[in-house]
Every structure is written in structure tokens, then in C-alpha cells.
Amino acid sequence: MEYPIHFKVNGQALYGIVHEPEPDRAGPLVVFLHGWAGSRLGPHRMFVHMARRLTTRGCVCLRFDFRGRGDSGGTTTDASIRSMIADATAALDFLLPQYPERQVILLAICSGCKVAIGAAATDARVGGLALWSPEPMGPMRNTSSKNRKSLDAMRTYGRKLLRLETWRKLLTFRVNVKMVKKAVGAREVAGQGEISDETLWLNQLHNFKGRMLCIHGTNDPETAASKAGYKSLCSRLGIPQEVHEITGANHSFYGLDWERKVIDLTDTWMVSM
Amino acid sequence: MEQSVLIPRGRETLSGMLYQPDGEIRCGMVMCAPLFEERKSSHRVMVDAARTFAANGCAVLRFDYCGCGDSTGDFKNYSCPDWREDITCAARFMNGQTGMNRLGLLGLRLGASLAFEAARMNESFDFTVLWEPIIHGRRYFDYELRRKLIREMVTFGQSRVTRETLLKDLKDGQPIDLDGYAVTSRLFHDITTIDLIKAAAQGPRKVLLVHIAPSGAVPRELSALKEAGLDGGAHVDLISTEEDPFWNLVGLVECPSLIEKTKGWINLLTSNTGQPLNT
Numbered sequence: 001m002e003y004p005i006h007f008k009v010n011g012q013a014l015y016g017i018v019h020e021p022e023p024d025r026a027g028p029l030v031v032f033l034h035g036w037a038g039s040r041l042g043p044h045r046m047f048v049h050m051a052r053r054l055t056t057r058g059c060v061c062l063r064f065d066f067r068g069r070g071d072s073g074g075t076t077t078d079a080s081i082r083s084m085i086a087d088a089t090a091a092l093d094f095l096l097p098q099y100p101e102r103q104v105i106l107l108a109i110c111s112g113c114k115v116a117i118g119a120a121a122t123d124a125r126v127g128g129l130a131l132w133s134p135e136p137m138g139p140m141r142n143t144s145s146k147n148r149k150s151l152d153a154m155r156t157y158g159r160k161l162l163r164l165e166t167w168r169k170l171l172t173f174r175v176n177v178k179m180v181k182k183a184v185g186a187r188e189v190a191g192q193g194e195i196s197d198e199t200l201w202l203n204q205l206h207n208f209k210g211r212m213l214c215i216h217g218t219n220d221p222e223t224a225a226s227k228a229g230y231k232s233l234c235s236r237l238g239i240p241q242e243v244h245e246i247t248g249a250n251h252s253f254y255g256l257d258w259e260r261k262v263i264d265l266t267d268t269w270m271v272s273m
Numbered sequence: 274m275e276q277s278v279l280i281p282r283g284r285e286t287l288s289g290m291l292y293q294p295d296g297e298i299r300c301g302m303v304m305c306a307p308l309f310e311e312r313k314s315s316h317r318v319m320v321d322a323a324r325t326f327a328a329n330g331c332a333v334l335r336f337d338y339c340g341c342g343d344s345t346g347d348f349k350n351y352s353c354p355d356w357r358e359d360i361t362c363a364a365r366f367m368n369g370q371t372g373m374n375r376l377g378l379l380g381l382r383l384g385a386s387l388a389f390e391a392a393r394m395n396e397s398f399d400f401t402v403l404w405e406p407i408i409h410g411r412r413y414f415d416y417e418l419r420r421k422l423i424r425e426m427v428t429f430g431q432s433r434v435t436r437e438t439l440l441k442d443l444k445d446g447q448p449i450d451l452d453g454y455a456v457t458s459r460l461f462h463d464i465t466t467i468d469l470i471k472a473a474a475q476g477p478r479k480v481l482l483v484h485i486a487p488s489g490a491v492p493r494e495l496s497a498l499k500e501a502g503l504d505g506g507a508h509v510d511l512i513s514t515e516e517d518p519f520w521n522l523v524g525l526v527e528c529p530s531l532i533e534k535t536k537g538w539i540n541l542l543t544s545n546t547g548q549p550l551n552t
Contacts (some may be wrong), residue, residue, distance in 0.1 A: 003279070
């Protein structure tokens with residue numbers, strides 16, 4: 001059964017969907033955390049597909065929109081990883097009393113993984129982390145973020161090349177070459193506050209007593225730094241970690257086969273919980 | 274007031290959000306989202322628009338088609354005629370919830386094309402707002418295929434398939450993978466046969482066409498759609514708004530000009546008579 005819910009944080013409504021299994025089915029409570037500019041659907045609706053699969057395994061699932069995202073209240077610009085962590089904690093406060101016996105797993109993608117780490121570091125209720133394309137955090141950050149932003153910029157300019165207007169501009173020398181070069185090649189500099197927040201959460205993760213699943217795409221420019229960073233982190237903190245790479249997949253697993261593999265791997269890991 | 278709603282639709286359930294004005298309801302509107310990842314990229318702009326219109330006295334229902342968004346169903350089992358029916362079903366639901374008999378439709382991209390068709394087939398819709406509609410389905414699909422191939426070139430250094438292979442698969446009844454969505458032969462056929470200009474003679478009666486682009490002139494085909502509508506005796510307005518194609522962007526943007534201009538047009542339409550539209 002699926003039904004809409006809402007809960008409030010600082011007076012603002014957050015909207016979501018609860019997926020409930022058949023009565024008397026045991027399984028974890030899985031809370032989905034979407035990416036920075038995403039929504040509770042996940043890319044190409046893969047959160048919906050994952051939640052429906054997990055419900056058949058007895059899991060209770062909650063997909064919700066962070067404040068300033070999707071259907072939820074709040075403004076786009078006020079959202080931050082910190083506010084998203086507060087939202088994730090509020091989601092647990094809202095739903096867990098109805099299912100107190102269930103283990104809590106946070107399932108996240110992209111920037112949502114930072115939210116999951118931040119929540120797991122500060123909330124002892126979290127018993128597992130399933131991270132899809134986790135981004136490097138704190139000291140793990142090096143050139144990987146720059147690589148992905150450049151790739152995004154290249155994609156945008158690739159799309160623009162399909163437009164007649166772009167060619168008109170190119171032929172009449174109205175393209176701002178400096179800006180294009182800057183967008184594709186410039187180094188993204190993370191704010192110092194952002195990096196120190198992330199470093200703090202990583203250091204606090206020693207409080208986390210659960211297990212971690214990481215799934216990466218081999219064509220995600222961040223995979224190398226991220227894979228090494230989280231492996232080192234789990235090894236240092238003694239967190240049991242399972243890592244998978246999906247051959248050929250990009251950052252958001254934009255392909256039916258890649259999505260199926262991510263869902264199968266997560267399903268198997270979840271059953272083992 | 275905003276609330277999540279569930280709309281029964283045969284064996285499926287459509288998921289939606291209803292935005293009701295605090296005061297008197299001057300008109301009602303059903304919003305028709307685009308498909309594929311354009312739905313994701315445009316989500317927040319559609320929410321902003323719904324809130325703005327509701328604050329202006331227009332009750333708004335946003336919803337997901339069968340097999341899309343939060344609604345039940347598998348994407349590959351549905352196509353354009355089903356989604357047009359979903360629009361009618363959502364409108365009936367809204368009528369029951371708000372008591373508004375006369376409603377308008379607002380659609381974006383393929384959602385606009387679906388709204389156009391739904392309004393063409395059901396004259397009870399009072400007005401139709403088309404944000405950057407897909408006028409020729411075939412051209413749209415060719416563009417999407419080119420985009421897929423370019424994306425593969427960026428990711429892999431080369432395309433893994435050719436345009437011809439993809440089209441052959443569709444012709445042979447095999448679904449193809451478009452950004453993680455299974456496009457069936459049926460959907461391919463239904464999209465590529467969209468031709469709004471051809472259909473405009475018997476099209477909706479009160480229409481706002483909106484061209485959304487950071488710069489440049491109104492595309493010829495949008496002007497042609499306006500002319501075709503006028504020739505058919507419809508009231509058609511065509512406006513431009515200088516904003517980014519938000520349905521294609523990775524990040525979040527705001528489109529105040531688009532929303533304000535649309536709100537202004539609806540205001541004008543509703544205030545002319547002081548009565549519900551179409552009276």
C-alpha cells in the first residue's frame with residue numbers, strides 16, 4: 001500500500017509517500033534521501049522502483065522531498081546539506097514511532113549521501129547506509145568535484161550545439177568563449193564551511209554502528225576518489241562495507257540495465273540486513 | 274492550502290497535489306507535466322507556478338500520469354491516449370473537490386501537447402495554456418535520440434548504438450532505453466504522430482502559447498500554430514518570456530517572468546466577464 005504523508009520542520013510542510021508491506025511482514029524502515037536538485041522520485045524514478053521492490057521484501061519505505069525541493073515548502077535557495085540533515089532526522093521522528101521495532105536504513109543518492117552520513121553521524125537510530133554514487137566529502141574532495149561539474153557543463157554545451165540559435169551565435173561571434181572555457185575548465189572551490197562541516201560529520205561517524213553499501217558507476221568521474229575515500233573511512237572506523245561498481249554507468253545510472261543492477265544489488269544487501 | 278491527493282483511475286491511482294486559494298475561487302486549472310527527465314527538471318517551477326496561481330484565486334491540481342512520478346503503474350504499459358484520459362480523470366476529480374465546473378489546462382512540453390489534445394477532445398475545458406509545446410512529435414523524438422547519442426559520446430567517447438539501430442528496434446516492436454525510461458513502439462508511434470498545427474483547426478478555443486527561451490525570435494512553428502488556431506476561429510495569444518529552458522537543466526532555476534505573464538493572461542481572461550470562463 002502507498003499513501004501520501006506530510007510532516008513539518010520549522011513550520012514548513014515536507015511531503016512524501018509511505019510504502020507499506022503486507023501486514024506482519026518484517027523488514028527495515030528505509031528512508032530515501034534524494035540528490036541536491038532532485039526529488040523523492042530519484043533520477044528516472046528509480047526511488048519509486050526501489051521502494052516498490054523493497055516493500056515486497058517486507059520493508060517500510062518513506063520517500064520525501066527536502067525543504068525547498070519537490071512538493072515541499074521552503075525556498076530553493078534556503079536549502080543546505082545542514083537543513084537536509086534536519087529534514088532527514090525529522091522524517092525519522094515522524095515515522096519511526098509507528099514502527100519502533102524496525103531497523104532504520106538511509107538510502108541516498110549523490111548529495112543525499114552527504115545528508116545520510118551527517119544524519120548517521122549524529123543519530124544513533126540509523127542502522128545502515130545504502131549510498132548510490134556517494135560524493136567525496138571533506139578531505140576526500142580533490143579534483144573529482146571539478147571533473148563532474150566540467151562534465152555537466154560539457155553536457156549543457158553539447159545540448160546547446162543542437163540548437164539553431166547556438167549556431168547563429170557561433171557564426172556571428174556572439175558566443176562568450178571566456179565563459180564557456182571557465183564553465184568547462186574552471187576549478188570548483190568548495191566553501192571552507194562546507195568542507196569543515198563534512199569533515200566534522202565524517203569524524204563523528206565513529207558513533208555509527210551499522211553497515212554501509214556503496215554503489216558507483218565506472219563512468220562517474222567521482223568514482224575513483226569516492227571509492228578510495230569511503231573505503232579508507234570504513235576501514236579506519238571499522239564499518240563493515242560492501243562496494244560495487246556498475247560497469248559503464250554514469251553518475252545517476254541513466255540506463256535501464258544500470259538501474260536494474262543498482263536495484264538488484266541494493267535489494268540483496270537489504271535482505272542480508 | 275496545499276494537500277496531497279490520490280485520484281482513483283481504474284485499477285491505477287494517480288498521485289497529485291491540490292492547491293486551493295484561501296478566499297474565493299475564480300477559476301480552476303489542471304497542470305500537465307512533461308515526460309521523462311523533463312518532469313524532474315521542471316518540477317519546482319511547476320510547484321512555484323501552482324502556488325502563485327492559487328494565491329491569485331485559481332485552484333490548481335498537479336498530478337502524475339499512470340506509470341509516471343508517484344502514480345501507480347509501469348511506464349512501459351502506458352502511452353499518450355492513456356495520459357490524455359488521465360487529464361480528463363484529474364479534471365473530474367478537481368471538479369468534485371472544488372465545485373468548479375469550468376476548468377483550464379496548463380501543460381509544459383509534451384504535457385502541453387497532451388493538454389492540447391485533451392482540450393480538443395473535451396470542449397468543457399475553458400482555456401488552455403501551452404508552455405513551449407511539442408508541436409511536431411517526430412522532430413522532438415529525433416532531438417531526443419540525438420541527445421541520447423551525444424550523451425553516450427560524452428560518457429563513453431563514442432555512441433554505443435546508432436539512430437538507425439534504435440529506430441529499427443522500435444519498428445520491430447522492441448522498446449528502447451531513453452535515459453532509463455523504456456520507450457515502447459506504441460509510445461514512439463503516439464509521440465511521433467503528434468502534429469498540433471494539423472489538429473489546430475479543431476483545437477481548443479482559448480489558448481495561450483508561451484515561447485520560453487533566453488533569447489531569439491519566436492520559432493516559426495509556434496507562430497504557425499497560432500495562425501492555424503486563429504484560422505480555426507479560436508482565440509489564441511502568443512507571448513515570449515526570456516528564461517532558460519528549465520525542463521532541460523540539471524540545477525534549479527526560478528521563472529518569475531513566465532509565471533507572472535501567465536497569471537496576467539488568466540487574470541485578464543477571468544476579469545473580462547467577472548464570470549467563470551466560457552460563459
